Amino acid sequence: MTCAAPLLALRGITKHFGAALALAEVHFSLHPGEIHALCGENGAGKSTLMKIIDGIYQPDAGDIVLHGQKVVIDGPAHAMRLGIGLVHQEIALCGDATVAENILMSQVSAGRRTWMNYTELNARAAAILKRLGQDIDPQRRVEALSLSQQQLVEIAKALSLDCKVLILDEPTAALTAVESVALLRVLHDLKAQGIGIIYISHRMAEIFEHGDRITVLRDGRSVFCGVLAQTSPDALVRCMVGRDLGHYYPPKREQSAGDAALSECLLEVQDIADGERVHGVSFTLRRGEILGIAGLMGAGRSELAESVCGLRRTRRGVVRLQGKPLAISQYADALRHGIAYLCEDRKAAGVFLGMSVAQNICAMALRRVSSRWGLVQGAAERLLATEFGARLRIRSDGVAAKVANLSGGNQQKVAIAKLLVTKPSVLLMDEPTRGVDVGAKSEIHHILRGLADQGVGVIVISSELPEVIGLCDRALVIHEGRVAGELAANEMTEERLLRLASGLSAQEDA
Structure with missing residues (x-):
């Protein structure tokens, strides 16, 4: 693979923003048919480097070599014509346009036709979505889609271009495990076709399973480039953060026979339902416990949390705090009782x-x-x-x-x-580490464990199964708005969680 001439090479790329040095003599190469991971903490320069490749920024020094020729990329439209497709981490779609119009926006704009053949447009968009293993209605408006569905539309938009270089910035951050598998399968198909893929992700397991090579940026400099098969996760993390993180996941608190605090039921949810996405869910949360909630996209995980804390209207169900039933009709009621919720999209809400x-x-x-x-x-x-x-x-x-x-x-x-200032006794955390780097993830994990050690009950909704397994004391698995199963810490494996999330019985799992 790496014997071929580079498809794309960056030589000594330097970029300043005023007095701040964002990139310093960065070197990077991408070969045909390669998945090249680009890693580093947030602020390391990854996004700046990708925006230079896409022509959004111009480098202050250094060369971009594409197909063996030096090029100056004047902007995203020029990059597109050169065969470079970039999927940004932040979703940039037209909410009031349809899925098909968003996916094929460049072709629609370039056509300048009075009449648009929407039958053909929708068919082309559906075919692209099918490559991603999705059956999203191409005539549906984007604003009606979930966050993860919008991310898939962004990826489909890039795949609609005849690109030779595909840049993906955190493409699976908003996707569930099953959706991520479908996407990565498509990427391997593209790799087999000779397309070079630059893959930016904070998910270490994903990188090691699917990447060929990796480049690490730290403080705007390229500090490591190597073959992933010859690199260990621990060495890579040390390289990224410039220090040893110690235990990536904090040790779980073991309950002794006389530990009454961990036996105390702090929160009890009984038969809660909203009539749409949540159908009679019951569970308990003990004081000082981190309870994981796993499930596939659309299973009702976020809707369950919203139902508990008054952000979603419920048709039935009881929420008890320390044995006392609560009257929660809006989020302010939940906060008053010490129940706080962190939504999955931090920038929106x-x-x-x-x-x-x-x-x-x-x-x-x-x-x-x-x-x-x-x-x-x-x-x-x-x-x-x-x-x-x-x-x-x-x-x-x-x-x-x-x-x-x-x-x-x-x-x-x-x-x-912002939530901790309210002095909560129960924290509902929806995707608490989505889109953050490995160092910040570890810090957030330790923050949550520290809160649990202080007696706070913590619920973590996560699409990252290693996070559920590594962080949580117990896991509740949701399938189609119902509890599919519950696993203790020593029972959790990715296979068991996925089987339950997919609707397979515990007996089949055994």
């Missing part, structure tokens, strides 16, 4: 990007930083935000910094801090 770190952290506890006349006191706000920023090790230029300027991992920690 987890943080206020245009506001400061301090304003975000204190947004749900304004009474703690306001005068008796209801005016926010800046000094009190900064003090409280500084306290929680230190507890969660939020890295920023101070609490006055805008959240939009923080890395993904630090944005997520701000979203978590």
Whole structure:
């Protein structure tokens, strides 16, 4: 594979943003029929490098060589004509347009026809989606799709181009395990056709299973390039973060016979249903426990969490906290009782990007930083935000910094801090480490375990099965809005979780 001449080569790429050095003499090569992983912590320069390849940014120094010829890429449209397709981590679709119109947008725009043959357009889009193993209706409006379905449309949009270089920035971050398998199968088909794939991901298991080579960026510099088969995960993590993370997952707390705290039922959900996606789910959460909730996309995991905390109207069911039934008709009721929820899409509903770190952290506890006349006191706000920023090790230029300027991992920690300020006894965390780098993931895992050790009950909804297995004390598996099974820590394997999530019985699993 690597004996062939590089399809794409970057030589000494350097990029400044004002006085800040984003990339420093980065070298990178991509061969035909190769999946080349690009890794590094958030802020390491991965996205900047990809935007240079896509023509969004121009390098200050260095050369881009495509098919053996130096090129200057003037913009994304030029990159597209050169056979370079980029799927961004952030979804950029037209919500009021159909799936087919989004997938084939470049062809629709280039046609300049008065009349569009929508039968042909929909058929072409359906064929592309079929390559991804999806049956999404091409006539459906994108705004009606779930987050993971929108990600699949973004990928289908890139596959509609006759590209030779395909860049995927966290393509499976919003996908379930089954969807990820379908996507990666397509990538191997493209690889067999000689397409070079640059694969940016924080999922180590995925990288080692499907990648051929890997380049690691740290602080804007390429610090390692090698064959994945000759590299260990531990060495790679050390290379990325510049330090040894120790235990990636914190040790689980073992319950002794006399440990009454871990035996105490903190939260009880009985026969909760919304009439649409959740159908009579019951479970318990013990004090100091991390309970995982696994399942496929559309299984009703997020809807279950929303039903518990008042963000979704329910038709029946009882929620008890320490044995007392709660009347929760809206999210404010849940917060008042000490139940807080972190949604899966932090940028849409987890943080206020245009506001400061301090304003975000204190947004749900304004009474703690306001005068008796209801005016926010800046000094009190900064003090409280500084306290929680230190507890969660939020890295920023101070609490006055805008959240939009923080890395993904630090944005997520701000979203978590915003909940912790409310002093919750129960935390529902929907995809708490989605789209964050390996170092930030480990830190968030330790934060959640630390909260559990303090007696908080933590529920973690995750599409990453290794995370459920490595972090959680117990796992509840949801299939089509119902509980398919429950596994203790020593019973959890990816195969068992997937079987239950797919609707197979526990007897078949045995």
